[in-house]
Amino acid sequence: MSGKTDDTLDVLIVGAGISGIGTAWHLQHRAPSMRFAILEARSQIGGTWDLFRYPGIRSDSDMYTFGYNFRPWVDGQVFADGPSIRRYVTDTASEAGIDRYIRFNTRVLSARWDSASARWTVRAEGPDGPVTLTARFLMICSGYYRYEQGYMPEFAGVADFAGEIIHPQKWPEGHDYAGKRVVIIGSGATAVTLVPAMAEKSAHVTMLQRSPSYIAARPSRDAIADALRKLLPGRLAYTLSRVKNIGLAMFFFQLSRAWPDFVKRGVIKAIRAELGEDFDVERHFSPSYNPWDQRFCLAPDGDFFAALKSGKASIITDHIERFETGGIRLKSGELIEADLIIPATGLEMQVGGGMDISVDGEALVPADKITYRGMMLSGVPNAAIAFGYTNASWTLKIDLTAERVCRLLNHMEREGFDYCVPVPPDDIELAPLLDFSSGYVQRALPHLPRQGTKAPWRTYQNYLQDMVTIRYGRLQDGHLQFRKAKSGTGEASSSLPRAAE
Template identity: 70%
Template sequence: MIKAKSDVLDVVIVGAGLSGVGAAYHLQARCPERSYMILESRAAMGGTWDLFRYPGIRSDSDMYTFGYAFRPWTGGKVFADGPAIRDYIETTASENGIDTHIRYGHRVVGANWDSDKALWTVTAEHDGKRVEFECRFLMLCSGYYRYEKGYMPDFPGRDDFAGEIVHPQLWPEDLDYSGKRVVIIGSGATAVTLVPAMAQSAAHVTMLQRSPTYIAARPSRDGLADALQRVLPGKLAYLIARMKNIALSIYVYQLSKRFPAFVKRQVIKHVREELGEDFDVETHFTPHYNPWDQRFCLAPDGDFFEALRTGSASIMTDHIECFTESGIRLKSGAEIEADIIVPATGLDMQLAGGSRLSLDGMPVTPAELFTYRGMMLGNMPNLALAFGYTNASWTLKIDLTCERVCRMLNYMERTGTEIAVPVPPDDLQPAPMLDFSSGYVQRALPHLPKQGSVAPWRTYQNYIRDMLAIRYGRLEDGHMRFARAGEYRPRLSHTALRRDVAE
């Protein structure tokens, strides 16, 4: 084991993607005297937007809310492609000197909190060796899924298929699908993105889904934002467009939750308008769940529907019986011939990039913990998680989380304290961390922390409510404790962490 440095860092950020670069900016702007380092497991920054290289990859949230609050999005398109987002992250980092704080090829495998020193020791693997970094505060900004591989069901007969099987998360740079028959398995955002992109040069693309998803066409340009850019200063135009889109997303989500039948009818009505009355919308576009029980899929300028209208793509709703040498046999008896099969079957979720957390050498089980304001874990000192919204842009919550962390760091500086820890009440009732029926969420719930039944332990998925509480609410809210080194020592029970605050 190698000690990376004798100096203790104020903050270690894990991950150099959208969240990690955002966290670094907030630290520099709000806590300029604090030292920090970003540990990135891969050889480049960008996270998701550097890893995923499949055709057509783009944001499924509008860039006026997906972009940082502090750096206006000027790319024009509402739903930017992957390379444009990667460039946006890289430019943000280079213009602010954040790139000089990144250590690439450092995969964090564990972190231990020392109560006596009030320090985290972060262990990372680098060039086949293990190195350690000590820090006062730890920010986990590595997202919520496994980077090494995506979710792949055990399809019967998979080895019999004579063509290529390509998972979107591991897309080969040299894959040539021009003139070939492609089957995309899945109906989520990845599949809806791949279909029109691959249909441009493939012989034919078939989207094979077990059940329908809500898909809505959205313009690729924001008319109001474009008009504002022509008459107002850039930052002001961006702010107005951003607030408009935040309000719109909250309105649609609340409308969906309060009047799901109405929203469902409207979405299906628009699909019929896109595809015509002769298309079997009932079978292929009428989900069995309510709107926003899973994420909506968006089709910029209706590109997905256009591919179906022109015949370059088609959709089938059925269950897979097995793979065959020439394609896929369905339980209905039908067969789909294919040269390439793309299982857009989702993600494998994991917390903290799969690293192991411990307190005073005792391992912590994340599933036994409660989330605090959707950004910290109960009884875990000086630790923040970057976890975005499920019903709105990821970055909206990340910006708020970073603001709150900086407020806490500055508060500890003023009060001479070294520890910030949220302490859950003993009678807090648990609930699943995410109220989503998506398969990737349901598979992961047993391994994720819980949320509580009441604030601040409940995550409301509401930006305005969070902004008021996180940005302006009291730090000492009756749940957050501040202490000096040695005054707080977490204690593990058989099922959960307990607190032991010295008098």
């Protein structure tokens, strides 16, 4: 990019989770001339995997595709626990020297773009007070949900309950639930993880769901990946395992979309084989929606079903009437006695980590914007958002997005452009950003950007298609406009972290 000054960052990354660390690695290796820094609101690396501490916290994507494309996952667990993933991300940052560029306990409050100087002015609150930085490009890697709180429905009588109520997003590490009667509200991945994790120590765990989800048992070890690691060099074994799992996931997704009834029958048949003919599988495990209209829940080695078979856990499908002193009264009249209630009721989505963003003095309203290649927003210059797949591992899309950003930065540097901005055609046809029926998605849709119905404005949930178009597609495609600043570059703040030099 033209007009560089020594005291302005080339790239400012918001967030030091799996997306931010991955982006920083790609910048180091694909755009090494770019100076960057990372602002992290928390005190540690890890993002999601540092925030969530509830029992059994783990990935619901296999680690051969959830891991970075540049750093093999060698732990062996297919669905790794939270501490292992946090360690993987932290080790990646340490080994690459990325941790030197992170400012911890620094929460971004606002980002202001000025086209005349082609600069972002970012204001944050750090441990020692206000921080102001300037950067040419903003990479938002703060995730897609609100860290401060999860979604909590309004249940009647909550104040009457005599026990504890703990949302998984606020789980106090080391909390003792031994011998307690636990009720977990929800049927998503968090609930399916909590049930077997808590069944051993608690008196009993009840999963209370309003409606069922698709749950499938998967081996906790990948026999083919284990064999490949014994026969081949580590990186080659990882790459082949990754390709295999990407292919299988895409095949199963397409199969689910093409023949949903066939897939549904297969899933229910497998659950019946796990739980036996006497278990009411149709009531508790037959969702009203088609496979992959919401994410599948995975049970490593069938641990969820094992907990049900052991009698240490049970599942109830019903609606909540109200909370009472001793537990939850259902609409059927039944009372579920409880000492601890865990509302695994979902997330609250937000765009940009909740920061206040404006472009040339105009406040950004995400719902008025259109996504460009699933990584930029219409009319927002020199900014990208790390947003992963809904039907595959998050990191697959993050790696591709980071590669595309590096290509953009190198292209602007080489051609003398100061910034780029996606500009949609006037006759663009719009559609919702996501087609998932999950509650957290449906609640957020009115506040999210939209997408177009044709490339490059359509956000494809297809890794192979994205790999071709994002990794190899033309940068100057007629939709992304490259421009030069109208005036001088302006002055940067003296509070720029010197580690970025």
